[in-house]
Amino acid sequence: MDERIAQNPHLEAMPDHAGPHYDVLRAALTQNGMSEEGAVQALNTSWIHQHDEWIQRWDQQAIDDDDAVEAQRQQQEEEQRVTQEQQEREQEHAEVGKKKPKMKDFDDAAVVSSYIAPRPSQYALHRIEDAEYVELWYFTPEGCADASKLQHTQNDDTFGLTKVDDMVTLKSVSSLKASRNVVPDADLSFQQMSMAKNALIPLMAKYEWTERAVNAFAQFFTLLEMHPHRLREYGERALLVYQARVRWEWHDQMKLGNPFNIGIMNNNLLQSIHRELLDKAQVNSLNEVSNPFSHFSFNGLLTSLFFSFNHPSNNEPCTALHVNCYCYVLTYAPNVATIMDAVIIVLATLSRLP
Numbered sequence: 001m002d003e004r005i006a007q008n009p010h011l012e013a014m015p016d017h018a019g020p021h022y023d024v025l026r027a028a029l030t031q032n033g034m035s036e037e038g039a040v041q042a043l044n045t046s047w048i049h050q051h052d053e054w055i056q057r058w059d060q061q062a063i064d065d066d067d068a069v070e071a072q073r074q075q076q077e078e079e080q081r082v083t084q085e086q087q088e089r090e091q092e093h094a095e096v097g098k099k100k101p102k103m104k105d106f107d108d109a110a111v112v113s114s115y116i117a118p119r120p121s122q123y124a125l126h127r128i129e130d131a132e133y134v135e136l137w138y139f140t141p142e143g144c145a146d147a148s149k150l151q152h153t154q155n156d157d158t159f160g161l162t163k164v165d166d167m168v169t170l171k172s173v174s175s176l177k178a179s180r181n182v183v184p185d186a187d188l189s190f191q192q193m194s195m196a197k198n199a200l201i202p203l204m205a206k207y208e209w210t211e212r213a214v215n216a217f218a219q220f221f222t223l224l225e226m227h228p229h230r231l232r233e234y235g236e237r238a239l240l241v242y243q244a245r246v247r248w249e250w251h252d253q254m255k256l257g258n259p260f261n262i263g264i265m266n267n268n269l270l271q272s273i274h275r276e277l278l279d280k281a282q283v284n285s286l287n288e289v290s291n292p293f294s295h296f297s298f299n300g301l302l303t304s305l306f307f308s309f310n311h312p313s314n315n316e317p318c319t320a321l322h323v324n325c326y327c328y329v330l331t332y333a334p335n336v337a338t339i340m341d342a343v344i345i346v347l348a349t350l351s352r353l354p
Helices: 020-030 036-099 122-129 141-153 190-206 211-226 235-256 267-290 298-306 323-331 339-351
Strands: 159-164 167-172
Touching (some): 122 141, 122 190, 141 190, 211 235, 235 267
Antiparallel strands (some): 159 167
16 A cells, blocks of 8 residues: 655645755766756656656545545444434334333222213214313213214224314324214203213313313303202203303313303303293294194195085085186185185185086
């Protein structure tokens, strides 16, 4: 291996071989019959050849140095890549280990409970887990029975896209799809609301709602069940509507950052809802009184009247064979306003028959 060249020969200039520093070399050459000028030229030529060789060696040395640096850089990058991949695999393995369900130990003497509570749908549980509003019907016996039926028809391995915290993620389709049989809170019976509450409150605690929130909702339903409005006409219905509206409003305000204590009863709002229901019931009652025959079909009424008379030609009851009679009556049916008008039309029709 050639020794390394320490200095760049490109920066060197040819020395003055005619100067006093080269007298000895020139004298040696002139003693062999070479002239003084020839000796200087010979020294110049020798230096040029040696300098060119050094330049070639320097240039190759520079190339070799660059190749060595590049090889070292690539080696370092490869080592870093291998190290990073190893760390990523270890991290993925650690995360999988964390996510993998760990089977807990159990007591050999423990026995299953004598009562197993019905299980709500994955959709309802997903809503509870995300602290979202969900209808109470899902936690009633009817809702749990509906979920049990769907569980046998749906594949839990089917996934769909959903947005969580501004990120799109995959979740089981059964946890995203609401039931087509769901009943709005306001249309539940008071007993259904009470039964659903008994399942909802423990699930809130199970899915790590704050203790204050769980206690507030427990207080909320307790006040509804013990409220004296239950003894009043439409009182329970008013309490159901109050529950539906207030609980939904609580979730909306929670998202907006303006939550309120749902455990405090707003009796003014309850009174307003109660008056709303009473007014609606009164209007419906007045409509029924002002139009007592609104639920009858005039076509059916005319048909009954028509076939209750005897035909004037043979004094026999009218039958469906008298098509002209019946069609004439039905022609005027849309203009009938009272029962008496219907009777008059029937009589007039029969009087025209031969």
